Amino acid sequence: MAIGFSKNKLLREKEESFLSLIHENQEKLYRIAYSYVKNKDDALDIVQETVYKAYISYHKVKKIQYENTWLTRILINTSIDFIKKNNKVVSMDMEFIEKTSDFNNDNFHQTVEVKEAIEKLNEKQKTVIILRFFEDMKLEEIAKILESPVSTIKSTLYRALNEMNITLKE
Known part of the structure; x- marks a missing residue:
């Protein structure tokens, strides 16, 4: 029983650490994604995809000091993949022009x-x-x-x- 409790505690700590990482970086992630696609909805989709990819591979991060770098790399790759996949010609968002x-x-x-x-x-x-x-x-x-x-x-x-x-x- 002690082993099961210990395993659950480790999983909970890892999940809390991941949520903290995402919370601390959410604005930066959005800004970078937006700078690639110039569209609010697409940027949010990229951030969502990035969080998903990061969540499923979070266990691979060996050292906490590299988490931000690792997360940013996932975001950049996801942004570039999004542009290629959607054959997007990135144009200026009307929201920017209206502001x-x-x-x-x-x-x-x-x-x-x-x-x-x-x-x-x-x-x-x-x-x-x-x-x-x-x-x-x-x-x-x-x-x-x-x-x-x-x-x-x-x-x-x-x-x-x-x-x-x-x-x-x-």
């Missing part, structure tokens, strides 16, 4: 140009830009998430910024 009060505003046009430039990047470049500038992650964190050396992340970032600059100037 912008003055369409003649220079800031609005710059924001649109930046978003369009990001959409023209390849998936790895887009991911690095999103994590670095929209999620304010350090290059070392991005390297862990993407399982790449920091030097690779740096060169990907600089290539992406150069491409965006060329696109924005045109």
